Amino acid sequence: MRSFFRSLAEKMSKGKAKAGRSGAAQQKEGGPGLEQHAAAALAGRRWREAIEDYKQLLKQEARPQWREALAAAYLGRCGELAGKGMVKEAAALWENMAAVCADRRGYGHYLGWLARARNWERVGSAYRDAPPDYWETPAGRNLLTALAAHLVAGNPALEQVLPQESALRRQLPAAQAAVDAYCRGDDDALAATLRELPFRSPYRDLRTLLQGASAQEPQAAAAQLRKVPASSAFAPLAELLGLPLLRPEQLTARLTALRGEERALAMGLLGLETAQRRLLGDLLALKDHGAPSAKEFYSFLMNHVTELGAASVQRMARALLPHYPSGLRAYEKRFGRVPSYERHRVAALRAELEHDDEQIVAEWRLCIKELLASGDKQERLMAALTMRRYVHRQTDGGTPPHHSIPDLAHALELDPDDRAAWLELAELSHRAGDKTRHGQVLEQALKRFPDDAEVLMTAANAAARRRAYKKATDYARRLLALDPINRAARQVLLDSALAHAAKQVAGGKAHLAHKTLAAATADARDDNQRGQLEMADGLVALPSGDGKARESIETGLRRSGADLRAGLRLLVEGTRFGVNQRQLTPLLAALAPGGGRAELMGLFELVRHYRNNGLKGVADAVAVLEPRIGERLQALAELELAQVQFICEELAALPHHPLLFQVANRANRRWHDRPRFVYYEVLGKNKGRLPKRGTDLARLKQAERRAADEGDRETLDLIAEYRLPGIGSMRNPFGMPGMPELREVQRMIEQMSPAEMEEAIRQMAEMIGNDLGMGDFDDDDGDDWPPRRGRRR
């Protein structure tokens, strides 16, 4: 019973559904209902529904408006298919429409779909049936040009289906003859043939490009080729024929973008010989999958030694060896055994690429040893250059290792004519605080290069720094004899005069100081320098109560720019001449308002100059100028990173912590917490003391990590020194000159034999002694460490 009712229920529900469908169909089959439905479908762009509906309607009655609507629905559906890329289907459906509705609307679209489906023969067949004005439309002209291009390229089937009287067929022989004439190099025949093509010819783009390709003058040729529209079917050919006009670098880029057949054809167009084409093809193939690896390029070079030239390949292979050391074997096989230093040279350069500091030092040292062993003059020079390079790498930022100065000095023994090395050695000596050596090196450099401007300037600055003003003046005058407009040299003369005048004032000889300053005016070349002297003259006269002194100072201030720099000069020179800065502060009211980045940089360059030359009162002067400097800090936004860092260095060196914090804080906001600026900000915020706040410590630690990742040794040293003051940087933990770096000590210990280790421990124990309280040492020991044997009380 239950199963009976269940099956009855199923039958009834199926029956209802059928009734529903036939109900709708009946509704549709009914005239007004169906027509409405069809119209709604058409208006709603439901093309398939509309097509079905109108077909149904037309079965009942062949009304013209329904036929038209059906055609519209068909066309809509064709467009829908074409929009999805189904152009073949769209074209087929259009043909259906044309047959069913006897309607050829959208014929142009139909031709376009055939063309997109690359059915050129059908396009040609349909050519005759197109409305006459279709070929005047942009789409029609494009299609015509595409047909023309296919004909010139050679498409006999297409040629056959086109009407004989069409311009495409009539003008084809002339077009082909023009191509032949161009390729033969017969430009007269080319010109004659091109004249046979009318202005509105379907081959007009071909005419344009052949005229361009045959033009003698490259710029005219390129301009003509550019006239072929990008939408033209002849555009790719125009691009190819334009390749020979490109510069080699541009040509390479274009060839790299081409592939296969087009690239091969392009190289044929470039007039390259077969061997060259093969070589170039192999070379471009290297770049087809991105930049080639060192190994791939190396292999390419070794496989094309003859074509590229042995000498050239050898040089390129040498440059690649550090990137691909395994290539050395093939290199030696081809070019002969390399000298012993060469292996170490390649290994050292490889270590540099890998940032392996220990290997760098080790391999360069071995390379130098091999170069020196030969005794050959050229190899000795190479040893010198190598020493210089590796010293330069070691000293580039950060504390110079202890061996840098002796190594560089040795390099100069081997190559005394290396002017730059002399200056570098002087600089290293200065950084190491070895004033004596610094002076000696410069003296030797001057003997060797007496008329060198840079050597003279360095010597003049060095002499001024150590207050040897007579020498400084002498060097500056020698430099000015060579280079009369050298402003820096004139400033040295001026500074020397100021220093000398200050000395005279200190000695109670103010009248002589006036004379010195008056004489120095002859060396001043501009208002700024004259202003400095005038200001100094006023400072000399001020203590005596001379009424004109203040006027001189004010005039001098104005003449030397009345900016922060001038203000700093006033205060620092005032200190030099024994005038209290507080006395001079009211005069700062004459300073001009903010001058931008030049003013800020000028101020801090002068701060550095004064600090380097040991002048007093600089920190106090900056403190007096602090409000004004603070107002001008917006100009920091105009400065480069290196410039802002320079300002921080000066503020830290003074020190002036409030300004340091402000500057570093702005820098961190601008450059997203660069390690150096984080260090300066924390330093400034905590007034030079170690931070107590966890956040500051955490920031410092993060900065340290980042500096290590970036290989920023200088910042690492600064942070280490800040955290462990007195011990010095990790690179030289003992903080004393002459002591080896920690890593070297570690290496020494690792290389010791057990017997050597035992002896070292014995000596250390003897030095420290049994008295673990460090003992009482003779005062005469001074700073010696370790204390000398036998000197303990």
Added chain:
Amino acid sequence: MSDPFALLGVDETADDEAIKRAYLQRVREHPPERAPEQFQAIRSAYEHIRDQRERLTYFLFHTEPPDPAVLAATLLGARRAARPSAEGVRRALRAGLERFEVADE
């Protein structure tokens, strides 16, 4: 940077004078006002090999891998202008038409 010796057209054994002469010749062919980029390349090449110290520095420390693009450009710079064959043009046209799309209305 391309090979400075190749760019100036001198042998590695050339002395300072020969290199200078080659440099001046290249500058006459590519003066700065007409060919600024080539002039810069020539100038840079000269600076790298102008005297013995510079040449030795180049031999010892030059590790910039040669650029395939620069090498290709050098090879292409040495080509002679030539007209293609008619068949080559037709093949080029066919290849271009393969990737050419007729613009829609």
